[in-house]
Amino acid sequence: MEISNAKQVINIDAALTARIDELLSHYPADKRKSALLPILHEVQDAHDNWLSIELQDKVAEIIGIKPIEVYEVVSFYTMYNQKPIGKYMFEFCRTSCCAIRGSEDLMEYTCNKLGVKEGETTADGLFTVVGVECLGACGYAPMLQLGDHYKEHLTKDKVDALIDDCRAGKVELHKLTITE
Structure with a gap:
């Protein structure tokens, strides 16, 4: 797993929170993890197109899963960026x-x-x-x-x-x- 030393400002604002809640509403309460991929897309889009470890931890907290469950997904799919990228x-x-x-x-x-x-x-x-x-x-x-x-x-x-x-x-x- 590639880890970046770059610092990232985490901003889960009201609009992003509402979008996450809307995505979670599509799944039963005991299957919240099923919303992980679309939530990661939304969160990454709102954070300069990359996901720091701290931001991944925040996603895990929001969904109610272990951070390692988020790390596994982010490190597997190339569509999630683990360090800052160019425009x-x-x-x-x-x-x-x-x-x-x-x-x-x-x-x-x-x-x-x-x-x-x-x-x-x-x-x-x-x-x-x-x-x-x-x-x-x-x-x-x-x-x-x-x-x-x-x-x-x-x-x-x-x-x-x-x-x-x-x-x-x-x-x-x-x-x-x-x-x-």
């Missing part, structure tokens, strides 16, 4: 179809262009580059996910343009909203 996180698919079509080379190219290693964030806080498992768009390989958007049939030119658009503020990132 734009390039998640390159690295499974078979994308790898065969050059995703690993494109990820290395992107890291070199941005001056980071995989999993690192640029000094300006704009970009993080990571490799992830299958994103389910094999017919459009190579591809990456940026926020809620898939960027498909990638080339170095398309990566360059995407980086330029992000730097120019032309890329709108939508937060994932969990609905029932």
Whole structure:
């Protein structure tokens, strides 16, 4: 489990509390843990897109489960971030179809262009580059996910343009909203 030393301000405000309560209401009282994944999404979205150990502890307290039950989930799924990330996180698919079509080379190219290693964030806080498992768009390989958007049939030119658009503020990132 990766642990960050970065400090995070925990702010479970009235709106977030209401959203958590609404999510919990979909499950029987003795099955509150079933709401863990959507609650983690909401809490992460409200906290600069990452979950510190202290914030994970707070989620466990709210749901009424052991902190280790939260840590297990957060450390298993790549959609939960355990350290601060850049405003734009390039998640390159690295499974078979994308790898065969050059995703690993494109990820290395992107890291070199941005001056980071995989999993690192640029000094300006704009970009993080990571490799992830299958994103389910094999017919459009190579591809990456940026926020809620898939960027498909990638080339170095398309990566360059995407980086330029992000730097120019032309890329709108939508937060994932969990609905029932």
